[in-house]
Amino acid sequence: MTSIPTGRLEDTGYRLTAPRRAVIDALARTDRPFTIEELSEQLPNIGRATVFRTIKLLHELDIVCRVPLEDGRIRYERSHSGRHHHHLICSECGSVTEFVDPALDEAIEQNAENARFELDSHNAELYGRCATCRRLP
Amino acid sequence: MTSIPTGRLEDTGYRLTAPRRAVIDALARTDRPFTIEELSEQLPNIGRATVFRTIKLLHELDIVCRVPLEDGRIRYERSHSGRHHHHLICSECGSVTEFVDPALDEAIEQNAENARFELDSHNAELYGRCATCRRLP
DNA sequence: GGTCGCATTGCGACCCCGTATCATTGGATC
DNA sequence: GATCCAATGATACGGGGTCGCAATGCGACC
Numbered sequence: 425m426t427s428i429p430t431g432r433l434e435d436t437g438y439r440l441t442a443p444r445r446a447v448i449d450a451l452a453r454t455d456r457p458f459t460i461e462e463l464s465e466q467l468p469n470i471g472r473a474t475v476f477r478t479i480k481l482l483h484e485l486d487i488v489c490r491v492p493l494e495d496g497r498i499r500y501e502r503s504h505s506g507r508h509h510h511h512l513i514c515s516e517c518g519s520v521t522e523f524v525d526p527a528l529d530e531a532i533e534q535n536a537e538n539a540r541f542e543l544d545s546h547n548a549e550l551y552g553r554c555a556t557c558r559r560l561p
Numbered sequence: 562m563t564s565i566p567t568g569r570l571e572d573t574g575y576r577l578t579a580p581r582r583a584v585i586d587a588l589a590r591t592d593r594p595f596t597i598e599e600l601s602e603q604l605p606n607i608g609r610a611t612v613f614r615t616i617k618l619l620h621e622l623d624i625v626c627r628v629p630l631e632d633g634r635i636r637y638e639r640s641h642s643g644r645h646h647h648h649l650i651c652s653e654c655g656s657v658t659e660f661v662d663p664a665l666d667e668a669i670e671q672n673a674e675n676a677r678f679e680l681d682s683h684n685a686e687l688y689g690r691c692a693t694c695r696r697l698p
Numbered sequence: 699g700g701t702c703g704c705a706t707t708g709c710g711a712c713c714c715c716g717t718a719t720c721a722t723t724g725g726a727t728c
Numbered sequence: 729g730a731t732c733c734a735a736t737g738a739t740a741c742g743g744g745g746t747c748g749c750a751a752t753g754c755g756a757c758c
Contacts (some may be wrong), residue, residue, distance in 0.1 A: 494682065
């Protein structure tokens, strides 16, 4: 359980209202990636649309990040690192692990440069089975 | 306009029916990525569900590939290379360019290995502005 | 403390994309 | 041809997300 930088909300001119605080608190209580629906169930007093709107907001502020699954579904996750990172997604247990790799980012930037492409953002997801599910010690 | 390897369908035990041929022909006529809806509009005589089913099939056979957009929407595209590749996606004109980079794949595999992760698949998308939209010569 | 203005909320309707159902069709094989 | 089963089309359905709008409440200013 890590604190969430609520200050970033106010700094950008958004109000830190009770519903938003409730969403953020619920967020702080989980380390696992979640769907909006799961989050919404934990917050029966908060309107579904508000949860969607708040997550969208937090996503724009880089407080949460999208985790696209292989089948096209989407989960969200608190971005602990705050840094740009990628995901290892286990198809067996559904766990999501972040990793940071400057070499990978470098390779991506190099490709953009070769194509004379102005890079705004990128993402990379790795799908497979995690060490735990592989019963590795 | 490139021919599509219809043989692959029959080789895997699927029938090459008239609706499937129609979808494949429509596919062969475009080089740009497309949504299912766009494709379906070009094929008014083919049921919507059939278009979905056929694209799903062609995706499994690696004849088309998914192009996930930044906002979560999905387009499909004929995979020309037939090889594993990644995408440069222009947010201005929507163009999608494939590229192949063994070094990038290598970096990805290395990360999986470090995390003792058994890699099934991965994807990487680069978002930004293409050379044409940047008015580069 | 009032009250004013506007961002925010909640509700419900709605939309988009994809899938399930199921009766019907039509290809391949004999 | 006859047969059998995959494939099709129409339609209903479902998940996930957004929209519109009236009501609320936060913050600011008097």
